[in-house]
Amino acid sequence: MERALKAEQAVGAAADKRERAQSLRSLDAEVDYYLWAALEEARRKGRDPEEIARMEQRLHRAEAEAATLDEEWKRAEEEEQRALEELAKLSEEYAEATVEPRVEAEKLRVEEHKLRATLSSASIVGIAATVGLLLPPHPSYVPVLGVAFVFLFVSTVLALEAMKEISSHVESTMISGTLPQRGRLRVWLTRHTFTIGLVVFAVFVVLNLLA
Numbered sequence: 001m002e003r004a005l006k007a008e009q010a011v012g013a014a015a016d017k018r019e020r021a022q023s024l025r026s027l028d029a030e031v032d033y034y035l036w037a038a039l040e041e042a043r044r045k046g047r048d049p050e051e052i053a054r055m056e057q058r059l060h061r062a063e064a065e066a067a068t069l070d071e072e073w074k075r076a077e078e079e080e081q082r083a084l085e086e087l088a089k090l091s092e093e094y095a096e097a098t099v100e101p102r103v104e105a106e107k108l109r110v111e112e113h114k115l116r117a118t119l120s121s122a123s124i125v126g127i128a129a130t131v132g133l134l135l136p137p138h139p140s141y142v143p144v145l146g147v148a149f150v151f152l153f154v155s156t157v158l159a160l161e162a163m164k165e166i167s168s169h170v171e172s173t174m175i176s177g178t179l180p181q182r183g184r185l186r187v188w189l190t191r192h193t194f195t196i197g198l199v200v201f202a203v204f205v206v207l208n209l210l211a
Contacts, residue, residue, distance in 0.1 A: 021073035032062050042055055121152075
């Protein structure tokens with residue numbers, strides 16, 4: 001991690017150096033243009049030869065400075081490219097070194113989703129039994145109960161899909177060393193639909209007990 005941090009800092013420093021060199025090149029190009037335009041204007045108007053010679057000398061010095069700035073910009077660009085390549089190499093080494101821990105973490109997530117799928121499906125059966133045993137034959141607020149069933153069903157489906165997806169992720173990680181990114185909304189729904197379903201069912205029970 002320390003090497004990667006240093007590589008990132010080197011990339012930032014090289015990028016700053018390149019940008020400064022590019023700014024100096026742009027300013028120097030403008031100066032060269034104005035000097036050239038002034039020299040051409042002096043030649044066109046037939047001014048004093050000594051003055052024209054001095055203007056030519058200034059233009060030559062400016063062109064020499066521009067050549068120096070071009071070399072500095074090229075060196076800065078090459079330095080930035082080397083820093084980027086070093087950072088990419090270190091990132092690849094880090095990914096390869098962390099393959100096993102990431103695979104183990106994915107296996108734990110599979111167990112988590114397996115438990116969530118089991119609890120969600122069992123809760124559907126348990127809620128149906130609870131409604132039949134503890135509540136009146138025709139309870140109120142049935143749509144609320146329907147919402148609870150929907151959330152639990154969605155939780156079961158998402159957990160099963162997550163298990164399948166993680167299996168493919170583990171295979172991809174073992175082969176390429178990279179771990180695909182998941183959608184944040186889907187991850188949030190997978191984690192919380194079970195809890196929301198139970199909360200909605202609890203609201204249904206309370207509403208019927210207070211009715």
